[in-house]
Amino acid sequence: MEGDIVDILLRIKENGTTSFELTLDHIKALLMNIIAGGSDTVSAALVWAMAALVKKPLLMKKLQAEIRQLAGEKDLVDEKDIEKLPYLRAVVKESLRLYPPAPLLVPRETAKKCSVNGYEIEGGSTVYVNAWAIARDPAMWENEDEFLPERFLESGLDPRGQTPELIPFGFGRRRCPGIGMAMAEMELALANVVGKFDWELPVGMKEEDIDFEVLPGITMHKKNALCLLPKLVIA
Numbered sequence: 001m002e003g004d005i006v007d008i009l010l011r012i013k014e015n016g017t018t019s020f021e022l023t024l025d026h027i028k029a030l031l032m033n034i035i036a037g038g039s040d041t042v043s044a045a046l047v048w049a050m051a052a053l054v055k056k057p058l059l060m061k062k063l064q065a066e067i068r069q070l071a072g073e074k075d076l077v078d079e080k081d082i083e084k085l086p087y088l089r090a091v092v093k094e095s096l097r098l099y100p101p102a103p104l105l106v107p108r109e110t111a112k113k114c115s116v117n118g119y120e121i122e123g124g125s126t127v128y129v130n131a132w133a134i135a136r137d138p139a140m141w142e143n144e145d146e147f148l149p150e151r152f153l154e155s156g157l158d159p160r161g162q163t164p165e166l167i168p169f170g171f172g173r174r175r176c177p178g179i180g181m182a183m184a185e186m187e188l189a190l191a192n193v194v195g196k197f198d199w200e201l202p203v204g205m206k207e208e209d210i211d212f213e214v215l216p217g218i219t220m221h222k223k224n225a226l227c228l229l230p231k232l233v234i235a
């Protein structure tokens with residue numbers, strides 16, 4: 001299909017191909033979902049990834065070396081380059097593991113009475129899935145609290161909702177529909193921001209001063225702003 005999401009939704013509305021009447025209100029609500037679900041989460045995730053990298057300068061250098069070697073004199077890393085940046089992809093996965101932007105996913109409700117590990121759960125119960133705790137479970141993860149992107153270079157684990165050990169986007173049929181876009185946004189933004197600039201801490205601040213405290217809310221944001229000084233790298 002040609003055009004962007006707005007063109008496509010308007011075309012569906014005009015063609016009348018849906019089993020119900022698609023109104024402009026439906027379209028506005030859908031766009032609102034995409035904007036609300038897709039911008040806050042990705043921006044929170046990027047701040048966590050930068051904080052983790054600046055805290056571990058050797059990992060930052062390793063990532064920059066991978067990106068700069070590939071990017072060379074190109075102005076911007078694009079989608080075609082991402083396949084050739086395994087360490088970048090590992091950094092994004094590790095960042096989503098330690099700092100899932102939606103740590104309790106989105107509340108759901110049981111459709112009917114069921115039993116989980118011997119516990120009887122009534123139908124209509126609100127369910128919170130603690131994706132944060134699952135991704136730091138020492139029974140599944142070695143050095144579970146450490147930022148170690150290398151763990152993803154060998155493992156087939158992926159945060160896209162295929163493996164239950166890592167579910168920042170949820171799991172099953174109701175998982176996030178924006179996974180592809182979220183991963184692409186994160187990989188491209190991080191590759192360009194980290195590849196183009198060196199990042200320094202403000203005068204007087206050291207790596208150990210970077211904290212990982214969080215603000216309350218459905219999206220997990222860093223409580224204290226991450227202030228960094230970018231230095232453009234001339235190729």
Ligand code: HEM
Nearest residue numbers: 033037038041042101102105106169170171175176178182
């Ligand atoms: C790092 C970025 C993102 C994270 C961590 C994330 C996470 C999630 C989670 C955990 C859910 C609930 C899934 C469940 O209940 O099992 C969700 C739902 C949703 N996400 Fe994302 N998301 C991200 C980016 C995006 C993007 C880029 C879009 C759109 C372009 C998007 C659109 C949505 C929508 C519309 C829903 C509701 C789906 C439904 O109710 O069935 N998200 N997301």
